[in-house]
Amino acid sequence: MRSLLACLLAPLALLAAETARPPNVILLFVDDLGYADIGPFGNKTLRTPHLDRFAREGMRFTSFYATPVCSMSRASLLTGCYSARVSMPGVLFPPNRVGLHPDEITLAEVAKSRGYATMMIGKWHVGHLPEFLPTRQGFDHYFGLPYSNDMHQGRQGFPPLPLYRDAQVIETEPDQSQLTKRYTEEAVKFLRARRDQPFFLYLPYTMIHAPVAASADFKGKSAQGLLGDSVEELDWSVGQIMATLRELGLDERTLVIFTSDNGPDRRPAPPFSGSKGTNLEGGVREPCLMRWPGRIPAGTTCDRIAGNIDVLPTLAKVIGAEPPKDRVLDGRDLSPLLADPSGPPTRDTHLYVTAGQKLEAIRQGKWKLFLMEPAKRKEEPRSAGALYDLSADPAELRDLAAQHPDVVATLRQEAATRWAELEAHRRPLGQGAEAPNPPATPTKAAPARLPELKPGDRLKANLAPQVGGRAFTLSCTVMTKQANTILVSHGGASLGYALHIREGRLTFSVRRAPGEDSEVSLPAPLGDGPHAVVASLGKDGRLSLQADGQPAVTAPGGGLIGKQPAEEFCVGHDAANPAARYVSPAPFQGTLSDLQVR
Numbered sequence: 001m002r003s004l005l006a007c008l009l010a011p012l013a014l015l016a017a018e019t020a021r022p023p024n025v026i027l028l029f030v031d032d033l034g035y036a037d038i039g040p041f042g043n044k045t046l047r048t049p050h051l052d053r054f055a056r057e058g059m060r061f062t063s064f065y066a067t068p069v070c071s072m073s074r075a076s077l078l079t080g081c082y083s084a085r086v087s088m089p090g091v092l093f094p095p096n097r098v099g100l101h102p103d104e105i106t107l108a109e110v111a112k113s114r115g116y117a118t119m120m121i122g123k124w125h126v127g128h129l130p131e132f133l134p135t136r137q138g139f140d141h142y143f144g145l146p147y148s149n150d151m152h153q154g155r156q157g158f159p160p161l162p163l164y165r166d167a168q169v170i171e172t173e174p175d176q177s178q179l180t181k182r183y184t185e186e187a188v189k190f191l192r193a194r195r196d197q198p199f200f201l202y203l204p205y206t207m208i209h210a211p212v213a214a215s216a217d218f219k220g221k222s223a224q225g226l227l228g229d230s231v232e233e234l235d236w237s238v239g240q241i242m243a244t245l246r247e248l249g250l251d252e253r254t255l256v257i258f259t260s261d262n263g264p265d266r267r268p269a270p271p272f273s274g275s276k277g278t279n280l281e282g283g284v285r286e287p288c289l290m291r292w293p294g295r296i297p298a299g300t301t302c303d304r305i306a307g308n309i310d311v312l313p314t315l316a317k318v319i320g321a322e323p324p325k326d327r328v329l330d331g332r333d334l335s336p337l338l339a340d341p342s343g344p345p346t347r348d349t350h351l352y353v354t355a356g357q358k359l360e361a362i363r364q365g366k367w368k369l370f371l372m373e374p375a376k377r378k379e380e381p382r383s384a385g386a387l388y389d390l391s392a393d394p395a396e397l398r399d400l401a402a403q404h405p406d407v408v409a410t411l412r413q414e415a416a417t418r419w420a421e422l423e424a425h426r427r428p429l430g431q432g433a434e435a436p437n438p439p440a441t442p443t444k445a446a447p448a449r450l451p452e453l454k455p456g457d458r459l460k461a462n463l464a465p466q467v468g469g470r471a472f473t474l475s476c477t478v479m480t481k482q483a484n485t486i487l488v489s490h491g492g493a494s495l496g497y498a499l500h501i502r503e504g505r506l507t508f509s510v511r512r513a514p515g516e517d518s519e520v521s522l523p524a525p526l527g528d529g530p531h532a533v534v535a536s537l538g539k540d541g542r543l544s545l546q547a548d549g550q551p552a553v554t555a556p557g558g559g560l561i562g563k564q565p566a567e568e569f570c571v572g573h574d575a576a577n578p579a580a581r582y583v584s585p586a587p588f589q590g591t592l593s594d595l596q597v598r
């Protein structure tokens, strides 16, 4: 009798254990894929049958937000926080010695708290020093590139592009046309090996970030050149992963999420304005699909505000883990929307953060208000104070601020309150171990002797002082009565530095990426007479400025200048694109001597 009962109950017990087993999670994250680049979001040119099927079997999110560029987006995704909360700048470069702080709790660490097998395959980009690698942030295993595929040997001062297995470099300068295929093979191998235990797979593809590439099976096959080939190969990769889930019987116990880190690179993202690098909708609103047969209703669409900051709280909820309780999270659990896409919003507000960790705009419900001066923003600027109704005007073309002053006031207040809270609970970026300052890259021609240069002189990039990826100190003796002028400029819109006088105050500016400026100014005008001035960018990214041996004024910065500026080194003026935020600078008049950059 007992054995008969046991026989009868055994399948039930097995069923209970099966039901109790928490779901697997797969997170597919594409680089620079725009809203309209795939079929489910309106693309009619490219063939994405596997993503089309994904959408038919799952849910499309149509107001799903990332950030304007790479590193900040990945930091948000991994931590459930706005990038500014964890102090992550827009893009990290190989010379940077910072990374996502090891104390941050990542998606993988949340999964590990429930005993999940974890693996990351692809592009990390939140710190490449050993202490910042995925294997130090909760991933059992890692296969991929530590940063972008264009940060390779061909760019001045960068080391050969490394491919990692766990914490070891196993190749350099890998054939990029094979990366999607290799990532897919790794993913399928992982799924097969871990089929019997709960797993979390994070697969941030290297594609379709430039330089785009595709394997021979896809090259030349799409209707949109190599970029289209690369998208179609990604679609194939998603198809391989889905087919493996079906084959292993894991379909109904796996939540799969597909999205992108930022908008398309210099391409349109209809119906939106803007592209990668901007906080217009085209720069930050991403295609997003989620699929979990039996749990997410098939063929549905959710237009509620959501974003990559919501992935961590959602993952924690569905796998039955405790989200971090000792810190502020910005994201919210989306699981109620996964059951009912038209249910109450899980959050009604979104903050649009810049690469320079400022608040550029706020969305609440259908309203979006721009907060920053256009001069402080990048291409396709909207005026500070411009208000858009995203439900009627997704391209952000009709400023309704004058018609709705009440909405503007409410959003301004909301933005101020939320940003004050964020500033009050901002957490630090991880600082890596000190490294010796790399030697300056040798140049073919002998550099001109800087002390002999006079205002109006300029040096071509190859003769200019080498500042890419290194700390440096600029010094000179200056005498002028001007309130707005330039002593030295080197670089332009994307990176560089300048020593200048703005509204009477001597200022040292460093630009690491478009819109990512750090500055330090002396507190008072220099006054008449000659002054010995020293400006420096430290190895830790700090700016410092000093005159006449007085105590230096310093300011925190976001790292070194990633590479040597391509523009000229100019004395007493700025020849082309401004390398800093000047105010109507006049050509230098006075005495400028003893110029040195070391």
Ligand SMILES: [Ca+2]
Residues within 6 Å of the ligand: 031, 032, 069, 070, 209, 261, 262
């Ligand atoms: Ca990107």
Ligand SMILES: [Ca+2]
Residues within 6 Å of the ligand: 101, 102, 103, 104, 105, 106, 109, 136, 137, 138
């Ligand atoms: Ca951690």
